[in-house]
Amino acid sequence: MSHDVAYPVFCSPDLALALSTARRLMEFGRCDHSEVSVYAEFRSVAEVWRVAKEIPEGWFQGQAKCEERGGVLREGLPGLVVGVQGPGLPTDPAAYEGRMPVEWGLSELPVGSIEDAFTAVIGSNVGWINWETLCWPESPEAGFHGESKHAEVTLLFNTHTRKLDVLAEDYTVLVHVRSAVFGGVHTREPYAHWLAEEVGLTVVGPGQRL
Incomplete structure (x- = not known):
């Protein structure tokens, strides 16, 4: 069984900018069957x-x-x-x-159907938008062979972690790739860097797992 790892590639207190940045990254891997899910916790x-x-x-x-x-x-x-x-x-x-806290969510929706409404109501609560079933492109010259199972983009709201356990007053974009560790080396991390750079971003922190 394989797992994913998500790398932060953007962080800003500007929600509109964070959302547009996440969408730009998502569009790089969007395909016909891509979907979006949203989740929040209310206290x-x-x-x-x-x-x-x-x-x-x-x-x-x-x-x-x-x-x-x-x-x-x-x-x-x-x-x-x-x-x-x-x-x-x-x-x-x-x-x-x-x-x-009361948990709230919607899942497996068409891309573009819920993001704006969710962004408008999330307020200061923690949560995320997750675009899934994307298709990261291959780059044979760089040694990257594409990814679909673990190709996702997440926009975190008012937190810096996927576990929603570190509160913040800004928004973080994560790019997901397959987790592969050999000899203590995260062999797929360069792929995350490449994906970020293709849309004008850069990895700004360590990978996160659930």
């Missing part, structure tokens, strides 16, 4: 309700409580824990106690 009920009004088709999922983890059948869990779309969210604030 207040007000933010959950706000986003539900703006993008009601998104799926919300709250955290299971300790006594529910591993001991309650799915059918016995509250709808918020199983996952509900905006119209199905609880209207009682008490229903969210012990459920934060």
Whole structure:
């Protein structure tokens, strides 16, 4: 089983610039079956309700409580824990106690269908846009043979890491390639540098894995 590694290639407090930069990189590898997914975490009920009004088709999922983890059948869990779309969210604030952060997402959508709407509502919450099933081109003269399985671009919102565990007040673009380490050397890292340089960017930090 293979894995990916994502290298940061751009970071800016300018959201519009970060989004356009991510799209430029994505277009370099876009193909007919490319898709986009979005994800965010909300730590207040007000933010959950706000986003539900703006993008009601998104799926919300709250955290299971300790006594529910591993001991309650799915059918016995509250709808918020199983996952509900905006119209199905609880209207009682008490229903969210012990459920934060609430996760939200949409996946496998056509490129261009959700990015602007998501960018408009994310606010100061952490999250990402991920363009996947891209096709990185080959460059035989440089020794790069192309990539499809692990060809992705991610735009991180208000965080510097894919785990969303380092808060920030800016936006980071990541380019994904296949992870391959031999003798302690990351043999695919030069490919990430090449991809970035082809669209006028440069790798600005170490690779990130999940």
